Amino acid sequence: MEYDFDFVEMADFHEVEDVGDALWQLKRAKRRDLEAGNGEHSNWAHAMQGLRDEKKDRDERLRLTAELTEAGVPVVERRWSWVTSDARPLTDLTTADGEAITPEDHRSCPGHAAFLDRDEPVAVWLCQDWTTHEHHLAPDAPKDEREQESKEEAKEVRRTVILNNKAWRAARVVRQEFLATLCSRKGDASPAAWALIMSTMTGTSYLYSHFVDSFRTDLVASFLRVPDPNEDRTKWHRVNDPFGELIAKTPPGRRWRIFLAHVAAAYEQQAMGDSAWRGHVDSTTTAWLRFLRGEGYPLSEFEAETLATAEAQERERAAEKEAEAAKESVESEAEPAAA
Numbered sequence: 001m002e003y004d005f006d007f008v009e010m011a012d013f014h015e016v017e018d019v020g021d022a023l024w025q026l027k028r029a030k031r032r033d034l035e036a037g038n039g040e041h042s043n044w045a046h047a048m049q050g051l052r053d054e055k056k057d058r059d060e061r062l063r064l065t066a067e068l069t070e071a072g073v074p075v076v077e078r079r080w081s082w083v084t085s086d087a088r089p090l091t092d093l094t095t096a097d098g099e100a101i102t103p104e105d106h107r108s109c110p111g112h113a114a115f116l117d118r119d120e121p122v123a124v125w126l127c128q129d130w131t132t133h134e135h136h137l138a139p140d141a142p143k144d145e146r147e148q149e150s151k152e153e154a155k156e157v158r159r160t161v162i163l164n165n166k167a168w169r170a171a172r173v174v175r176q177e178f179l180a181t182l183c184s185r186k187g188d189a190s191p192a193a194w195a196l197i198m199s200t201m202t203g204t205s206y207l208y209s210h211f212v213d214s215f216r217t218d219l220v221a222s223f224l225r226v227p228d229p230n231e232d233r234t235k236w237h238r239v240n241d242p243f244g245e246l247i248a249k250t251p252p253g254r255r256w257r258i259f260l261a262h263v264a265a266a267y268e269q270q271a272m273g274d275s276a277w278r279g280h281v282d283s284t285t286t287a288w289l290r291f292l293r294g295e296g297y298p299l300s301e302f303e304a305e306t307l308a309t310a311e312a313q314e315r316e317r318a319a320e321k322e323a324e325a326a327k328e329s330v331e332s333e334a335e336p337a338a339a
Contacts (some may be wrong), residue, residue: 005030007043016051019058025051038296040181045174046300053170060121064320068123074113076128081148087113088130092141096134101127109133119162161278167302168277172268176222178297179264183223187254197259200266207284211266217242219265225256277302281310 005013009030016022029047033040068075069117082088090101103125111127127135141147159318189197200208220243221228229242247258271284289307293299299307 003265010045012048016048019051019055022051032298036296036298040178040296040298042174042298045177046171046298049170049173050167053166058256061116063234063304064116064121064123076113076126078118080152081142081145082126083142083144083148087111087126087128087132088135088137088141089124089126091124091184092138093127093135094138096136100138101135103322119159142228155198164214164277164302165274165299168274168281168306171303172272172288174300175272175297175303176219176268178292179261179268180223180225181296182255182297183261183264184225185257188253189260190295192291193260194256196291197256197263200263201259205284207270209267211270214269216265216269219268220258221259223261223264233246277306277309281306281313285312285315 005026008028013022013026025047029043032043036043050078065075076087079085082092090106093101106125106127109127109198111129111133111147112125113128114123114125116122118126127133137143142151177313188194215230215238217230217238218228224243224246226243229239232238243258247255250258267284267288271282271288276282276285280330286307287301289303289310293307
């Protein structure tokens with residue numbers, strides 16, 4: 001093959017080779033890394049993280065299914081709609097008195113069963129014959145296909161959020177490893193990195209002030225590949241000079257690494273939270289993704305989608321401002337004529 005794997009890559013592949021299209025994903029990732037030509041392996045890392053997450057999800061489902069089976073709980077197939085079925089999730093049911101039915105209360109019911117959630121490896125409890133066992137529909141349970149479809153649309157929105165959160169968190173693992181590598185590069189920081197460091201640390205941004213006020217050192221330590229000096233300490237009992245010893249040992253030409261780790265921690269903590277991709281993408285998130293891309297970090301597919309969305313939002317806001325300015329200009333020119 002044109003893109004044969006080396007020993008390390010083969011070890012990675014063997015770790016996930018039983019997951020779906022693992023070979024195709026890894027071959028594509030390696031091709032992209034080679035095409036980038038910067039010696040980085042972040043596309044490979046993104047692919048491996050996704051495959052590991054997929055394998056973990058699958059293995060957890062197998063474990064959970066075995067656990068339920070051993071406990072004597074029937075595991076049934078998940079249905080798109082339960083309104084025409086004898087079975088119903090417990091969340092759709094109540095007792096004769098209108099009380100919610102908990103899984104613990106339902107264990108003694110002959111219809112007690114479970115199916116696995118589509119998005120998370122968790123059991124969803126149900127009764128296989130709710131009318132026979134004298135349960136009642138909850139007031140908000142869908143009663144026909146139209147109501148079910150409406151409810152499924154809402155679930156689909158939630159599902160999209162769950163999947164995107166997973167993709168965002170998976171990318172974080174790879175991105176933060178890239179940052180640790182970036183903070184150990186030889187030579188001087190890039191001009192873009194120096195500009196970011198100086199503008200962040202001398203500016204008055206909300207992002208930086210909130211990071212400093214958090215008193216956190218874990219991300220800085222992670223990016224510098226050193227133990228966190230404040231691990232297991234409360235906010236009020238922090239080490240006063242957590243990186244003093246490291247600073248003293250670091251040659252002047254490499255001290256930029258400590259600055260960059262500090263600034264990177266601020267952006268990761270304040271601009272890259274789990275919901276940073278949702279709705280209006282903040283300008284700090286956009287700036288950070290652009291900076292990382294410029295430093296050679298290949299964005300994950302979802303990070304790239306988020307950046308594209310953010311840039312589209314920027315263009316839209318710019319067009320709105322331009323239209324508003326043009327309107328004000330026309331109105332201003334018309335005022336003397338009216339007078």
